[in-house]
Amino acid sequence: MIKEKHLLGLEGYPAENIETIIETAFGFREVLERPIKKVPSLQGKTIVNLFYEDSTRTRISFELAQKRLSADTVNFSASSSSVKKGESFKDTVQNIEAMKIDAIVMRHPYPGAPLHLTKFVDAVVINAGDGTHEHPTQAILDIMSLKEHFGKIKGLKIGIIGDILHSRVALSNIHGLTSLGAEVTLCGPATLIPKDIEKLGVNVSYNIDEVMDWADAINVLRIQMERMGVGLFPSTREYRSLFGITHERLERHDKKLVIMHPGPMNRGVEIDSNVADSSQAIILDQVLNGVASRMAILYLLLGGKQEAV
């Protein structure tokens, strides 16, 4: 059903694949609602979660997806400093590969690491975030959540708000959403919008109120405080006043705008607490869909048996 062996990113990834994954994921969503939340689809398959960077949320989501599918999993965590010290990435992964595994889910601090990994191993590689490059499974769960809410993707108007420059979530969402026919507008400080991003088929706006008026849904990115230190934005106060999804700002818009956030949130900075907890937010649906869509991805890429669903 899916010809591409790996899932490294959504740039150039076939739209049909994303659709197939999401369709399959809705099937798994039902499994997750059952009292016994486990299926034998990946029994006998071994998956390594190779995390060179801390990521409790993504790792737990993947682990849970693997357990629900009855796969055997091994977790390997290394600090990002070990990457810098040059402890050979090649040696580590070739050792892991030698243990006869079927897939590697990798989080890495540097862009391009998953592609690099495919040169050393035969296993299926799933990118769980590579530096400021892509985070395809996050984008798929975001798109699935939009699909769940709106029933379609084509023609939807989506705002992505915040630090686009350092966001793998934004980049994967841009590729996935545009290939499925959504319209995307990016909104954030000019210093956090990367060069020539319009060439990826998106609009850029610096006016959050206009974007909120225009959009059907907005995906609010986490703003990293360390970016302030190097002057990419002047202060959180200033950020909030220009780009924050505050309660007052949301009140001013009469339509029912859907609010998303990939987490973890800085409540009171990029998003107000009562906005995040409001009925307009689908942030917790995103979390559940994260498990379901990762189940679908693992299942489809590891050639699980169809009847097992």
Next chain:
Amino acid sequence: MKINKLNKNVLLKNGTVYDPVKQKIINGNVLITNGKINGVGDIKAPGGAEIIDCSGLIVTHGFCDIHAHFREPGREDKETLQTGAKAALAGGFTRVCVMPNTNPPLDDPESIRFIVEKSDETPIYIHPIGAITKGQQGKEIAEMGAMKTEGAVAFSDDGIPLQNAYVMRLALEYAGMINVPIINHAEDVLLRNEGVMNESVISTKLGLSGNPDIAESAMVQRDLQIAQSTNSTLHIPHVSTKKSVEAIKKYKSVFQKVTAEVTPHHLYFNDEALITYNTNLKVAPPIRTEDDRKALITALSDGTVDCIATDHAPHTIEEKEAPFDLAPFGMIGLESCFGAVNKILVKENGMKIESLIDLLTIKPRKIMEFEQDLFADGTPVEITIIDPKVSWTFTKDDINSRSINSPYIGEELFGKIIYTIVKGSVVKI
């Protein structure tokens, strides 16, 4: 590669002899006697002479590279003067200037003498470039006068841009006094920031930090202004952007003491080639856009840029196998140079091969004030013999450097070096 001692008399027979000084093609022979030129033209072989058949080949001056890194002293695991010289021979280069960013850097007369003495034992001519500042720290100018006396031919902190404009002014004034060019690696480090590749939609797609073209052109503009106001000679290395070309062109019309070089890789690749995160394409300044690449080709044709220089920069496999962000900047370039630039400039862009040869021979020699009239009788031989029309695939086997960080591996190149003749030896590539 096979290195043989030259016989007493060697006749290079039936080649197309191109003399870049006379700007003339002579269909004839070149006679070498006791390692020196002994006639070019309708010359007969003396009895017992060795004959090298050059039919179908171009016989011309040995190439001169004014920008290479041979890593000695300090990183002999990457390259030495000996291994670098072999790489040069394979690329048709008989004369190479080496950059001082070694460990320790070449920033005093003793280290210059070390290179000069060690180079004597190599099969080519090697000239050291001295550091502009002590320790390449960008703070205090180094002993340029004494380094010149020991054989330094230019000054550069290459690899490290001279960020401090005041020190740049002092360096230009001082070097101007002793008539030696300053070569500044022009990249404003503050504008470059963390950039590891050209800033464009490609860096955006790859999630890599971008190095904007203005990081180079802003410093090129600054350097041109300072050079003009101090009336000192400035050489601009590895020009990579259209904006720099425009700045150089503007200044050259009013100020003559400025020259510039471009590398083969900035002519051959554009930033789309980095889409697979190939660390061998991680260089400083970065591979730019197609628009920049085209501007560089035009700049060589119209004389805005004076010559080609390889910026041969060896690195170990281990270092280059790192993630793109962590891999060092630089690629080797001596062996692949001619096949690459001949393909781009002559085959694809219609440049005359004689003009290309000029860019590799008299033009760089002129910048460094080396002897240019290499076909004059009695001149120690420096000759390169080229097959200009052969298509071939560049492989690891073509590399003589101690390092193999080349993005040309697997590339089809056009034109090949067949013989390099220098320092009493004839080298069959």
